[in-house]
Amino acid sequence: MSDVIELNETDALNDFQSDWSRLLPLTPGGTFFRSREWLQVYWKHFAADQKLRVLVVRENGEVTGIVPLCWKKIKSKFGACRILTYPFDDWGSFYGPVSADQESTLGSAFQYLQNSRRDWDLIDLRCVETDGFDGGATERAFQAENMEFEKFLWEQAMYVDLSQSWEEYLAARPRKARQTYARAERNLQAQGEIEHLRYRPRGEAFGESDPRWDLYEMCEQIAAKSWQGSSTTGTTITHANVSQFFRDTYENAVRAGAFDLNLIFLSGQPAAFSYNFVQNGLINGLRMGYNPEVSDQGLGRLLVGRILHDSMDRGDLLLDVGTGAPEAKKYWYTSVENSYRYVYYSPASSIGNVLRLSHQVASWFRDRFGSSDTSLQLDLQHQKVPVNRR
CATH class of the missing domain: 3.40.630.30 (Gcn5-related N-acetyltransferase (GNAT))
Structure with a gap:
């Protein structure tokens, strides 16, 4: 009953x-x-x-x-x-x-x-x-x-199927997509050492609930330097209307073991970030940006590529890159x-x-x-x- x-x-x-x-x-x-x-x-x-x-x-x-x-x-x-x-x-x-x-x-x-x-x-x-x-x-x-x-x-919505190897995925991308990604890797490596930091704590149940505010504040600093700093949509992580909402959500998601934070460092400088949720192998890509003052040589492309490569190696299942801006995402998604x-x-x-x-x-x-x-x-x-x- x-x-x-x-x-x-x-x-x-x-x-x-x-x-x-x-x-x-x-x-x-x-x-x-x-x-x-x-x-x-x-x-x-x-x-x-x-x-x-x-x-x-x-x-x-x-x-x-x-x-x-x-x-x-x-x-x-x-x-x-x-x-x-x-x-x-x-x-x-x-x-x-x-x-x-x-x-x-x-x-x-x-x-x-x-x-x-x-x-x-x-x-x-x-x-x-x-x-x-x-x-x-x-x-x-x-x-x-x-x-x-x-x-x-x-x-x-545009999705990336992560249940494959990076090599298989890359081979199936259009030739221009492979070329632009390889160019971004070459250009940025020529400018300095690249480090991809991925912070994905498992949550309170596993004793991993430190929000690492130092990392989150790096994301905010990058966002303020990117297009998001001047955005009037009211949905970016640094916008006054929602910045506290993003911070509160971040803290709750970390405690639940559902947050996926990515940072790219170029020669030690925070250069690009991605703010995501992750649960049951499904990643929701929410906000990302890069600091053009550090480099304008394909930081966004390099960040996405590094995230996808690492996710496939980890055994993640699907990345939801959201709705809108299909032109900017066309080289990455595998289905709509x-x-x-x-x-x-x-x-x-x-x-x-x-x-x-x-x-x-x-x-x-x-x-x-x-x-x-x-x-x-x-x-x-x-x-x-x-x-x-x-």
Whole structure:
């Protein structure tokens, strides 16, 4: 017999720490982004105007899955809309429940949400990698509960398959990619001694939780000298809006054994850095940069190459280099994977029904004329490309 416990405060998550830690390694695509540690730091910094609704699913008293959700309001052209979504905001490429059986966990969560308080207009699940780690679990869970949904293409993430040797990987790269990487190695070796330092502590459970702030501060110094120092996006590690968030996340990830910090030194000077998460052999590449004052002779290319070479030697499985900037990543990635957005409209919500009708009209225009009238599309924050309807 299954039941669901709802948690609305981050402190309450601590009561399920052991269950969360047990389930995360069993979760397909279970990266640090799905950890309790990530959620607590995220909520500390970005909880404004949101409400936490974490659903803990139990079978015969044993916790079998956790679905982190949050309630928030977003804007549409028809007015404010209340959604239940993942507490993620596109920090990584994909997200989902924490469970070995994601379909069953989502099904129990959907049953609970339909029978509990309806303070939402839409269930809006984003960054779902349907064809990969999710394996269609989200779609099947909606279908099993007879919940009609809309599916949208959300993002495209670029991956590097690390389950091969460096020699095999390099041989499969385009000729120009091999040439530019070899040139970067030659040019930088001519300028001085190159050292690649990789700091990947195993966490508190293994007595390795020193955050090495000296190394992190080197990353900040490099970032300030790179393009990130003048960036106005508000997402770089030195930007005032998020710098403390990055520091807090770094400290939590180190304690959890989920951080992967890389530094390149040229003649003893910190020259390039990479800030990553690592869990279950999956690496999330988050931020990187180099100091052009040290060298402008391919530091970025050398850093990526050294990371990939070392990861393949270590036995890592996959590097997610994120979404966006495909031109800059084209020589490195081995595949491009889609993530999707699933939207379920509450039949009891007037704005939900209006938005559903709006999208149906847009779909009719697209099917009838080969393109959609963008003024009729489902107009929600961060709208992506419609894929199909269920």
